[in-house]
Amino acid sequence: MTKVARWLTKLAVFATLLWLLFPARGENPLPNCLYGKYTQGNEETAVEPCGPDTKGIGADTDVQAVMRTFEIPPNMVAFQACPGGRFLAMPNVNDDGHFLVRYPSHVQQNYLAPIVHELAHVVQMRDAGNLAALDPKNNSRRIELGADFLAGLAFNIALRRLNGDDFETNLQLAGSYKVVADDHGPPEHRGQAFRRGLTRMDPYPNLTIVEAMRYWNANDYARIRR
Ligand SMILES: [Zn+2]
Numbered sequence: 001m002t003k004v005a006r007w008l009t010k011l012a013v014f015a016t017l018l019w020l021l022f023p024a025r026g027e028n029p030l031p032n033c034l035y036g037k038y039t040q041g042n043e044e045t046a047v048e049p050c051g052p053d054t055k056g057i058g059a060d061t062d063v064q065a066v067m068r069t070f071e072i073p074p075n076m077v078a079f080q081a082c083p084g085g086r087f088l089a090m091p092n093v094n095d096d097g098h099f100l101v102r103y104p105s106h107v108q109q110n111y112l113a114p115i116v117h118e119l120a121h122v123v124q125m126r127d128a129g130n131l132a133a134l135d136p137k138n139n140s141r142r143i144e145l146g147a148d149f150l151a152g153l154a155f156n157i158a159l160r161r162l163n164g165d166d167f168e169t170n171l172q173l174a175g176s177y178k179v180v181a182d183d184h185g186p187p188e189h190r191g192q193a194f195r196r197g198l199t200r201m202d203p204y205p206n207l208t209i210v211e212a213m214r215y216w217n218a219n220d221y222a223r224i225r226r
Pocket of ligand 1 (some may be wrong): 115121144147
């Protein structure tokens with residue numbers, strides 16, 4: 001082996017070691033809610049793999065009621081607990097037409113509001129056809145505030161007995177596990193979008209969920225100051 005070859009071999013071993021030691025650097029192991037940079041705590045924080053639905057989110061009767069409201073069949077979404085993760089919704093790459101909703105398993109919080117927000121993303125992805133067609137890179141604020149609006153509708157239709165203020169506060173959990181700014185929008189805009197759904201004023205009582213989402217996109221979204 002020549003001196004140069006030995007040197008190149010050492011360099012390759014060193015690079016492999018670096019890659020093994022810092023796999024999260026420069027990569028986005030998980031999307032941020034729907035897209036974007038994944039960070040949890042800070043960029044040095046290790047990310048553990050996601051596992052089974054240890055909190056039983058899929059068996060929660062409120063979650064099931066919201067899924068019925070959103071017309072999402074029970075077997076269309078698999079819930080996964082992520083020890084170092086955050087709330088997010090994504091297509092299930094191993095199961096065409098199905099989705100994953102992931103949640104952080106390391107915090108003691110009210111999970112319902114952010115889970116409903118993520119289920120609203122499933123409604124959006126289904127309607128668009130897939131995640132790419134939803135165009136999250138160029139439509140991110142509209143999509144995120146649209147999910148908050150749909151969460152408000154779900155609260156009105158399926159979760160009336162719960163306290164709306166609590167729900168609105170906990171909605172901020174979707175998007176709060178990060179250090180970089182994301183496109184969920186400022187809390188006041190998220191609150192406005194949520195309340196628009198929550199009040200469910202005309203014409204929304206006469207619309208299906210998908211019709212309501214489209215109406216909101218075409219008419220109400222622009223009313224929220226950006
Ligand atoms: Zn979101």
